[in-house]
Amino acid sequence: MNTIHIKSAIQSYDIVIGNKIRHLVGKYLPRSYSAILIISDSNVANLYMEDIAHAFTDQEVYIEVISPGEQAKNINTYYYLQTKAIEYQLDRKSLIIALGGGVVGDLSGFVAATFMRGIDYVQIPTTILAHDSSVGGKVAINHENGKNLIGSFYPPVLVFYDTDMLKTLPQREVRSGYAELIKEAMLADLDLLNRLLNVSLPAVNMEETTYLLEKGMRIKADIVELDEKESGTRMYLNLGHTLGHALETKLGYGVITHGEAVAIGLLFAVYVSNNELKAEIPIHKLKTWLNQNQYPLDIPSEIIDDLVNIMKRDKKTIHKQVQMILLQGISEPVVHMIDDLKLRKYLTAFVMEEMKGGI
Structure with a gap:
């Protein structure tokens, strides 16, 4: 204990x-x-x-x-x-x-x-x-x-x-939970991220899961203690959630799990980070792991405008500019303001080119 x-x-x-x-x-x-x-x-x-x-x-x-x-x-x-x-x-x-x-x-x-x-x-x-x-x-x-x-x-x-x-837990709930563990590792611990990306979820045992859970909870605890009411660094915990929450809202709560939506949001955050900040985060490795563990990654192109509009209503939006959490590198999160035109451009490219053709 x-x-x-x-x-x-x-x-x-x-x-x-x-x-x-x-x-x-x-x-x-x-x-x-x-x-x-x-x-x-x-x-x-x-x-x-x-x-x-x-x-x-x-x-x-x-x-x-x-x-x-x-x-x-x-x-x-x-x-x-x-x-x-x-x-x-x-x-x-x-x-x-x-x-x-x-x-x-x-x-x-x-x-x-x-x-x-x-x-x-x-x-x-x-x-x-x-x-x-x-x-x-x-x-x-x-x-x-x-x-x-x-x-x-x-x-x-x-x-x-x-x-x-x-x-x-059913396998779908295991997938959902591991997406948040991936998020926490991307924010603070490269070694933990590499360990997670070598896990096969259908085969993972409880001892390994317990170890990973405690590591993830300690990362979150450290961030929360620094900024309890999300006025600064705690916002980093929203990595992947800007698009993730929009997907849940648009598709209907429960159609995909929270973690499944966050997984897509993490991919999008990495995509935007690599393009907007010229980061060099290995997006192929993340997408391969998500595919191998059967995360649903498809976004219908006809809902792109709706997703952008929902993201603009997000509680993290300031003066109608979306605050996205991006990564300059693993363990290097930043808050980045992005207007709706650029957001729509990135989301369209992400859906139409990267998600369809393979990142």
């Missing part, structure tokens, strides 16, 4: 990582609570809800199970959960536990951030992807016009990561 401590101006917290530790979560809570509301989705609840609920013997425990998938991260589900919290008579000394992947974590965290102006919550990630989303306190719901446009910065009091729960 390993612990990573996150320093936060709002509230510091620990990330506890271990195998088959979920029954111990009650012992790691920072204080006692008047009541506990566990929020999960139907896929995860059927597997692990009983284990988590039975970890608490001295508190009143309530359970709410939502539909799985990105489509659930909306205002209606958020309002429903707020209503249930009121009906269960939760108070300011109550706790919310997010048991699930990034959707459950983002949604539950936003419920906690806004219920009675903020109560404690715990992240219990159950996916590889959630190693990223559970750390740093960014909580949100989606709007039909853009992903995560409604949200807040609100850190948990604990992240409790039982890697044993990853063994039930």
Whole structure:
């Protein structure tokens, strides 16, 4: 069992990582609570809800199970959960536990951030992807016009990561999570990136995955501690997300996974970096690895204009100029302003030439 401590101006917290530790979560809570509301989705609840609920013997425990998938991260589900919290008579000394992947974590965290102006919550990630989303306190719901446009910065009091729960993940979710690991390595660790690009996802074992997860979480923790509210260096964590979020919004939440969309966004960010900044990042190697591990990489050419318009509405856009995170090299991220004409030019070339003909 390993612990990573996150320093936060709002509230510091620990990330506890271990195998088959979920029954111990009650012992790691920072204080006692008047009541506990566990929020999960139907896929995860059927597997692990009983284990988590039975970890608490001295508190009143309530359970709410939502539909799985990105489509659930909306205002209606958020309002429903707020209503249930009121009906269960939760108070300011109550706790919310997010048991699930990034959707459950983002949604539950936003419920906690806004219920009675903020109560404690715990992240219990159950996916590889959630190693990223559970750390740093960014909580949100989606709007039909853009992903995560409604949200807040609100850190948990604990992240409790039982890697044993990853063994039930379908291959698509493994792909999704590894895209965020690739992102973190591109931002800060060439050796880690090279190790990741030699991994075959269908054959990867849990020991290797656990090692890579901890490395990725430490990279994110270091960045978050420097810039908790994304006024500077934390923006680097959006590498690949400008196009990735636009794809999720345009195609419909859940049509492709977040990580699959980010994978395409990473390729595009490298393409723009090599052209705009004259970087020399080996884009062929990245695309080959994505193809070998069956990431969907096709973008319909007829949605290019829509994608540009969505990117212009992104929360990172300033004065109608898109802020893209680019790379001068591996471990050398920069924030780069790009106007919509140039963005459309690069995206058109990326879709029509590079993605169709092979980068």
